[in-house]
Amino acid sequence: MVTNPPSYPIKGINTFDPQGRRPVRKNIDDWYKEQTLGDNSKRIQLTLFVEALAIVQARPFEDVRSWFRIAGIHSQPWVAWDNARPPKGSTEVPKDRVPGYCVHNDYTFPTWHRVYVTLLEQVIYEAMNEFIEKNVPVQWETEWRNEANQWRLPYWDFARFANKPEVEVPEGAVGELRLPILLVKPNVEIRSVSKDKTIVETKTVANPFYKYTAPKWDKCISTTKYGLLEGYHIDIWADGGQNWLRSNLALNEHAWAPQPTKPQQTVQFMTWKLLQQNGGPTSWTAFSSTRYCRSHDEKPEYWLPLEMIHNNIHAFVGGSQFIRPDETHMKLWGMGHMASPLVAAFDPIFFIYHCNIDRLTATWQFLNPTKWFDGDSASALNNDLLPFSKNDKHEIHKSEDVKDWRKLGYDYEILQGKDDYNEAHIKQVKREIDTLYSKRTTALFPGLDKENRDESDYIITIYYSRYALNGEPYKINLFVGEKPDEDFVGPGSKNFVASIYSFSAPLPADGDGGCGNCKQQQDEGVRSVAQVPATFAVDKFADEDAGNPEDNVWFVVVDSLGQQVNLEQLGSPIKATLHRAEKATFLHEVDDNSPTDYEKIGDGKQVVYGEVATTSFR
Secondary structure (H helix, E strand, C coil), X not given: CCCCCCCCECCCCCCCCCCCCCCEECEHHHHHHHHHCCCCCCCHHXXXXXXXXXXXXXXXXXXXXXXXXXXXXXXXXXXXXXXXXXXXXXXXXXXXXXXXXXXXXXCCHHHHHHHHHHHHHHHHHHXXXXXXXXXXXXXXXXXXXXXXXXXXXXXXXXXXXXXCCCCCCCCCCCCCCCCCCHHHCCEEEEEEECCCCCCEEEEXXXXXXXXXXXXXXXXXXXXCECCECCCCCHHHHCCCCECHXXXXXXXXXXXXXXXXXXXXXXXXXXXXXXXXXXXXXXXXXXXXXXXXXXXXXXXXXXXXXXXXXXHHHXXXXXXXXXXXXXXXXXXXXXXXXXXXXXXXXXXXXXXXXXXXXXXXXXXXHHHXXXXXXXXXXHHHCXXXXXXXXXXXXXXXXXXXXXXXXXXXXXXXXXXXXXXXXCHHHHHHHHHHHHHHXXXXXXXXXXXXXXXXXXXXXXEEEEEECCCCCCXXXXXXXXXXXXXXXXXXXXXXXXXXXXXXXXXXXXXXXXXXXXXXXXXXXHHHCCCEEEEEECHHHHHHHHHCCCCCHXXXXXXXXXXXXXXXXXXXCCCCCCEEEEEEECCCHHHCCCCCCCCCCCEEEEECEECCCCCCECCCCC
16 A cells, blocks of 8 residues: 655744743844844854755755745645645646645635745754754854744734834825845855854855745746836846835835825735724634625725735735836836745745734734634634645644644744733733834824814725636726826826735636636635725815715726726626725724724726726736
């Protein structure tokens, strides 16, 4: 009888800090600063992280612990990992292909990615010890192993301004969201033991976080950000252009428009609202996934899921427009790996980014300890988180196995040492969330300088299908105010509010691979939801005295070629709805859990100009 070899168990790093607690995953910019500043800096953890990642990236494809195989779990190249069985939807793809394991638009989105990030963290830790064993002399071995034991994968807080969050932001100021410093440096300085093994020296090496380069069996060999450009010779972009300044620009959404008198809210505010109990999602069903369910009709505030913010960040970082735009809209031209679920995990930023997605999940869990796979999501509690084994017997993790992140060997600074049933601890976490994410919105809130201010809060909810273009990705650009002109493109246009990115990938008609989970959702007619803040946009429109905001909500659908798409013609209409609450969420006291009740006041209308694309490239 043929039996599978033992599976690779994912248990996390089983070490503790000097106080007996699980070590914390740190903000990557703070961690990098700790490692590099000061005369006494030894850069040990930085050296171990860089060397370990290089080891993992260099492993052969046959090794399930190689970067290529770990990244390939997410989607392409459609092969099994660790001899695990195929995920759901396997009947939708050819028998010789394994449908991608990744879970999107589903309630296990946060828990599946929790194990995925832990897998890489564990593999990196093992590679650190491999490096120490082969390269660190015995006189320094204890110190280096202690550093490895205290290391945990750092996270990128995409919603924290680069400047100090405690500093009050003046009226009209533009905060800066940006990629981590370490991840935009082509080279990095680390420590190296001299040949005679008597001293530790500094050396400069290629930075494995900057990009991942695979062996040359195809034209495109390196990951890229905004580097795939129409009209450029393939040799120009095949080696992975890192146009990270465009990523920074996109993260701030409105940064390049003329400084408005009423600046728009940003992804920072959406991140803050995600964690609120008086205006954000307070059920696992609403928090965890963009997947539409019945409860969304009852509470518009439930239409702001973690996954929706996640989808947009993927587009901001990677770039999602291949076709060259006109000269006035060149700032966000280009496509990159992070914008496609097929290949996003190959970019080294993916796991640093998803570490923060897990941090937000853990924080939400701390604030909502009794909310776990409730309502419509209850049926997904026992879904297998394939292909991740919890032991060497091919027993697959389920969400309940990873509910407590500390059991996987790590914690987060915002939560370490805190009890989710201790009121003082809960208030402390809420205040830290306020400090990190609400200062700018509060400082710029419309009407704070008016004697009789309007405290109303406005949101736009969106109902759409990820598979409207047979999976091809697209953006929904939202506007409040005067109807957009024909030369609009999105963020640089007048009255732009925000965009929604589908973060989807083509579902090939010929059956050549593809996401089985996605095909199953497409067949079942599963829809998605999203929400964006619109208070600043409505206030600006009111100041212009241009009419009723409920009659002036518009949206435009744009595919990855930059072409407009009329989804109603394609039988997949989008619904955009404006809602109003009497009091803005961030005007509540930090410990006020009273609900924010929104009422529908108007429906948005799609804008279509000229020739409209009905299909996209394949």
